[in-house]
Amino acid sequence: MIVLGIESSCDETAVAIVKDRKDILSSVVASQIDVHKEFGGVVPEVASRIHVENISYLIEDALKKANLTMDDVDVVAVTKGPGLIGCLHVGVQAAKTLAFAFHKPLVPVHHIAAHIYANELVTDVHYPVLALVVSGGHSQLIYMKEEGSFEILGTTQDDAIGEAFDKVARVMNLGYPGGPKIDKLAKQGKNVYALPKPKTQGKYDFSFSGLKSGVLQFTKRMERQGKTYSDADLACSFQECALNEIFDKIRLVLNDFPDIKHFVVGGGVSANSRLREKVEELKGEYPNVTFTVPPMFACTDNATMIAVAGTIAYEHGRRADASLTADANWEIQ
């Protein structure tokens, strides 16, 4: 089955064509990072306008690269939410137009479910699954008893992890998006600065805003005292503190749910090299669990994951009609 996926939830316009869940026939992404970095973050109205400019061209390009026409496509899948509402509407309208003009089934996809299903590109996923979602807008631990079922065990009480990376990078004047810059800089540093350990209420919940403020206060204190500090050491100390918080919670869940067979990671921060190292370390501790991270190209926003998730949702019978609309706060399904 050939699925064409469309993604436009934030600042990437993307279209991909995937055959039978795994076989990527084409995948094109137009990132707006160069536009938004001038503002230090995504400007929603600007983002929606650029999606409108790019979307038709990307659909044509994806078909051309796959050497297909719409006649060869079986299903059209699109991100319905969550995301920026004006951005989501662009993808949803494009998908509806394609589906109804070419008489194809239309399948709405949840963006976070798609980040999780990106792991299908690496290996067949075995359930029950523990999914760690670490992205620009989400930090969650999700228990999946079976494909298509999502139980949120823990979530962030304040900032998402990617947001914390981006804000800390801004404090340190590293530019936008901050995640990859901190990742790179941390490699040259040591974990030597004591930063506040996050405090949470729920057993599996996360919190990153105290840590982010801790970095800001640290830089201010050093300036006030006329002391210098190492950017690389600060990046490393922040990254270790944030990741340790996450990995402590992963261990809690894996200990509490011995039925979990497969651990997967999804979202932009799964591209983080230190996070990927820490997943490797878990392998030795939990020999009965399979550990998978998405391929690098499928970590940050892309449409390959939307096509994969669309395939799965289609197999589970999900369909939409002409009344399909975007939902900025759509619950995971």
Ligand code: ATP
């Ligand atoms: P959501 O998926 O929650 O809707 P989003 O789509 O905006 O949010 P993603 O595209 O999944 O987010 O991820 C973007 C985030 O990933 C940014 O915050 C970025 O800084 C972060 N990120 C990307 N690469 C890395 C990296 N190597 N290390 C840490 N963070 C990273």
Ligand code: MG
């Ligand atoms: Mg993005």
Ligand code: FE
């Ligand atoms: Fe995302």
